[in-house]
Amino acid sequence: xxxxxxxxxxxxxxxxxxxxxxxxxxxxxxxxxxxxxxxxxxxxxxxxxxxxxxxxxxxxxxxxxxxxxxxxxxxxxxxxxxxxxxxxxxxxxxxxxxxxxxxxxxxxxxxxxxxxxxxxxxxxxxxxxxxxxxxxxxxxxxxxxxxxxxxxxxxxxxxxxxxxxxxxxxxxxxxxxxxxxxxxxxxxxxxxxxxxxxxxxxxxxxxxxxxxxxxxxxxxxxxxxxxxxxxxxxxxxxxxxxxxxxxxxxxxxxxxxxx
Numbered sequence: 510x511x512x513x514x515x516x517x518x519x520x521x522x523x524x525x526x527x528x529x530x531x532x533x534x535x536x537x538x539x540x541x542x543x544x545x546x547x548x549x550x551x552x553x554x555x556x557x558x559x560x561x562x563x564x565x566x567x568x569x570x571x572x573x574x575x576x577x578x579x580x581x582x583x584x585x586x587x588x589x590x591x592x593x594x595x596x597x598x599x600x601x602x603x604x605x606x607x608x609x610x611x612x613x614x615x616x617x618x619x620x621x622x623x624x625x626x627x628x629x630x631x632x633x634x635x636x637x638x639x640x641x642x643x644x645x646x647x648x649x650x651x652x653x654x655x656x657x658x659x660x661x662x663x664x665x666x667x668x669x670x671x672x673x674x675x676x677x678x679x680x681x682x683x684x685x686x687x688x689x690x691x692x693x694x695x696x697x698x699x700x701x702x703x704x705x706x707x708x709x710x711x712x713x714x715x716x717x718x719x720x721x722x723x724x725x726x727x728x729x730x731x732x733x734x735x736x737x738x739x740x741x742x743x744x745x746x747x748x749x750x751x752x753x754x755x756x757x758x759x760x761x762x763x764x765x766x767x768x
Contacts, residue, residue, distance in 0.1 A: 546578060546581075556607055576615060582618070583601065585711075605734070605737055618748065622711075623708075623757075627649070629689060650662075654666070654671060654678070655675070656705070659758075723761070723762055724762055
């Protein structure tokens, strides 16, 4: 059992994460090497050289060097291979070109539908201003079953898992339910936190996409973008799903490969 503030956790996964909609900014201890991202740019839109250089210079003024792009978001149209996926591939290429021009050599990305990292709890009351986060499966299932009320949720979990989730949910105050909801909805690859209705719509878009389909679309993405990144001298790194699970019944590249 682990406790932070008012919450107790039966399971947990530690990670370092940014406060939602705040530019991610993480510095390695005892170095000037920093990770950052441009959270104010809508997913799929081009990172202009001016925006990249402005963030780069801001960090230099603070004595840090931006060396790694934390997450250059892959637009949902690419993951779904929608009719406009070519447009978003071209925009992605242009962002890579501008990142390379700015002198940044390492770019991370993921291919997780809808979300970047899923977390149920955040806390940022640390003197160094880093925000630490936790993922708790019981809290997540409580959200899925009783707040989001996803139609397929009950068939996703065992009876015992549903029982634990209900006990957890019944013990939450109205304020705690609102905090849990805000935390999860803030983890989407969007500029602002999603609403419950928007999450339902987003989940419906992936309802008929299997993990095999998602992996096939991922390979197509790499066939187009991989050579571009290589020609620019970029290190292009895949961030696996975090946590690595088929949450909300969504397809997953990582779990699909394992299966």
